[in-house]
Amino acid sequence: MEITVDAESKEFWDGIAAGELRIQRCEACDQAVFYPRALCTHCHSDRLVWTVAKGLGTVYSYTVAHRGFGEFAAQAPFTVALVDLDEGARMLTRIVGGTVSIGDRVQLNHPARRRRLTRASLFCAGGMSAVGPLFNPRSIALVGATDKSGWSLNTYNNLIEHSFGGPVYLVNPRSEIVHGVPAFASLSAIGAPVDLAYVMVPTAAVLAILEEGARLGIRNYVVLTAGFGETGPEGERLQESLTALAEREGLTILGPNGNGFINAAAGITPYGLPIPAPLLSGPVGVVCCRAARSRARCFPLRKPGTLASAC
Numbered sequence: 132m133e134i135t136v137d138a139e140s141k142e143f144w145d146g147i148a149a150g151e152l153r154i155q156r157c158e159a160c161d162q163a164v165f166y167p168r169a170l171c172t173h174c175h176s177d178r179l180v181w182t183v184a185k186g187l188g189t190v191y192s193y194t195v196a197h198r199g200f201g202e203f204a205a206q207a208p209f210t211v212a213l214v215d216l217d218e219g220a221r222m223l224t225r226i227v228g229g230t231v232s233i234g235d236r237v238q239l240n241h242p243a244r245r246r247r248l249t250r251a252s253l254f255c256a257g258g259m260s261a262v263g264p265l266f267n268p269r270s271i272a273l274v275g276a277t278d279k280s281g282w283s284l285n286t287y288n289n290l291i292e293h294s295f296g297g298p299v300y301l302v303n304p305r306s307e308i309v310h311g312v313p314a315f316a317s318l319s320a321i322g323a324p325v326d327l328a329y330v331m332v333p334t335a336a337v338l339a340i341l342e343e344g345a346r347l348g349i350r351n352y353v354v355l356t357a358g359f360g361e362t363g364p365e366g367e368r369l370q371e372s373l374t375a376l377a378e379r380e381g382l383t384i385l386g387p388n389g390n391g392f393i394n395a396a397a398g399i400t401p402y403g404l405p406i407p408a409p410l411l412s413g414p415v416g417v418v419c420c421r422a423a424r425s426r427a428r429c430f431p432l433r434k435p436g437t438l439a440s441a442c
């Protein structure tokens with residue numbers, strides 16, 4: 132299951148991660164608002180502020196599910212209830228530890244852990260306003276660049292052929308020359324500011340690269356490498372370490388298991404599949420969560436003035 136975290140719901144999900152139930156309250160009419168949104172559901176004011184709810188409430192209605200789908204199948208039967216929080220908002224929740232009746236008092240005992248985003252997701256610690264720097268880097272490092280990888284060659288060729296305006300640094304600890312140009316042994320060896328690191332090292336090495344990058348002040352990453360949440364519990368744990376690092380260091384990560392993006396408007400193309408020339412730009416942006424598909428979907432849109440960006 133995947134959850135999209137947008138600017139409006141980020142505070143709620145951050146609260147869940149911190150073990151708090153955060154809901155909005157309207158300063159204009161003093162009523163609680165849940166789920167997260169931009170305007171008050173009672174008076175349509177935009178003066179919504181975040182508050183921490185105590186998690187105490189009264190059962191308004193409930194149902195017992197005897198069949199579940201996916202990961203819930205093994206947990207049936209379980210109780211799903213509408214609970215009126217003491218703060219005034221009504222929320223959907225699961226009841227654990229026994230049966231309930233309408234009117235029962237219940238306490239939210241532990242907010243569910245936030246589901247980590249899996250494939251080709253965008254994790255953005257600074258909120259959606261932080262994606263601007265991700266899509267507009269002035270310098271790019273291709274980490275794990277190698278002549279043996281088509282992804283590496285495509286990404287490098289895309290940046291060169293579509294005239295990326297800044298320096299492109301190739302990083303490979305074992306080859307002095309990659310794609311015909313001198314390579315650096317590590318991110319640290321570059322010795323110049325890097326706005327975006329495009330990471331294609333083996334799965335087990337990704338975390339260390341991001342840690343090194345974070346120490347160097349690199350805030351934006353594309354992670355091409357696969358083998359994370361989509362592969363099972365071990366990959367999920369690895370992905371949680373990435374997410375924790377991103378949260379701690381304020382990193383923006385597009386991926387893992389993502390091909391990158393095409394900012395056609397600015398001529399910035401860190402993207403792992405060949406992009407046909409010429410690069411056309413226009414007012415439409417496309418975002419796909421299965422990156423390999425975005426190429427198939429976007430390039431048929433290539434009429435003059437249509438394609439702005441894809442990732």
Ligand SMILES: [Zn+2]
Binds near residue numbers: 161162171172173174
């Ligand atoms: Zn209101």
